Amino acid sequence: MAEQQADRRPTVIADDLHIVYRVNGAKSGKGSATAALSRILRRGEERGVRKVHAVRGVSFVAYRGEAIGLIGSNGSGKSTLLRAIAGLLPAESGKVYTDGQPSLLGVNAALMNDLTGERNVILGGLAMGMTREQVKARYQEIVDFSGINEKGDFITLPMRTYSSGMAARLRFSIAAAKDHDVLMIDEALATGDRKFQKRSEARIRELRKEAGTVFLVSHNNKSIRDTCNRVLWLERGELRMDGPTDEVLKEYEKFTGK
């Protein structure tokens, strides 16, 4: 992807970004009612709230045409950073500037298990910000891609009757139906059977080509190496390394190998 370096148009700028989660009722080990009461009675700032500092001062500039991998051990703040870039999690301090609207690939949260697959396709499409006409135009494509109807008319059944593989396929198909400026993909895309995996990998490659900038969170070093030309390595919420894929992965493998 070296040819894209000529056009150095920034699409995402993170400037000393901090993200803090606040968890209610997790302050002390005791979860009893009396413990909660004494916490309320005790004076002090934000009683009974525990803070989790998930991202600590991350800064970087992403350019058009880059495919950026995010790596790091579990709980290092990768997914949190993605959400902050998408503007879905408010920053404690620092800022994220973006060109257009970055979007996460995924609609799981908008779907309802008690509704038919058919209605979920429409609901999911609308939730992602597609117009009614766009959803209608893409409807057949989504259903065909998911392959839900290969074994009979399953799309008119409630989603709770689907096997976990089928549900995951439908979810992916809905999510992948929209084009994005800045696309963010959070690991665990390998769902469904082998055939569907191949199909979804191809679709992601397509989406990547259309998108200006891609972020990919994954624990699979091979898929990072295959798709990304730059890697950000997060550890304990801090940016530990930022550079070309090979260099960072080499260090990362040395680090995890120990």
Add this chain to the structure above:
Amino acid sequence: MSETTHDGQVAVTAPPSPDEGLTAAELAAKYGLSVSGARPTLVEYVRQLWDRRHFILAFSRAKLTAQYSQAKLGQLWQVATPLLNALVYFFIFGLLLGARKGIPHDIYVPFLVTGVFVFTFTQSSVLAGVRAISGNLGLVRALHFPRASLPISFALQQLQQLLYSMIVLVLIMVAFGSYPSLSWLLVVPALTLQFVFNTGLALIFARMGSKTPDLAQLMPFVLRTWLYASGVMFSIPAMLADKDVPGWLTEALQWNPAAVYMDLIRFALIDGYGSSYLPPHVWLFAVGWAVVIGAVGFVYFWKAEERYGRG
């Protein structure tokens, strides 16, 4: 941040560019980047919501359908639930407690059932509003949409629920001798105003509930107090007539929004419930409550738009 800093890395992958040395904010300004997750202006916010109108409607209908999808009787419960509710209230307040003082015998059942349905509309809008954000954090943290879509959608769901209840209500009206007439059309403006009022309340409580989820535990008690103070199962003036209370208190109680909307819909539907039962300036109050609470709720909710994802 140990081995390599960000700036050093850029220098490795690219030749020095004219952007070198710019701060993040200057760089963003130069290329027209905007702050991610910033709150739009009020006008822009309204426009975004309008763009999402199909989502709001689809979401409310989906929630409504999903509610009874596991039950054997299915969507029949949309009508059966309000009917059973009305029966319980009639049994307790109509037969056991005899709260029908001041209401002619033949209109008590329509009076009670209308009150229950109309109050339930406001009550469930508030309860759904409290959980609109805090109960849908997954959705808020995964997708972009103006967050007001959620409380509005929940209020809309309750409106559709009420329309189902209206089927029961029409049957009861006819059974007790109030037949369809021109005055029934007054239900439309009354319900529209109540819907705006409810949406405003849902927006206010959605913001408060997102900050303090404990409200979900507290609100049922507040709402029940409101229910008993609003004259759902009795007539406020008749109940206070023989008590030693000043007249302005009686009127103040009748001007409370829940009482206003209940009285208007009773007035519209029930033949024997004439204007003598209504407090003065009742339509003025109906409009006033809707406009004030609707506008305040919307602005109040919008003010915290960028903060809703935080747990």
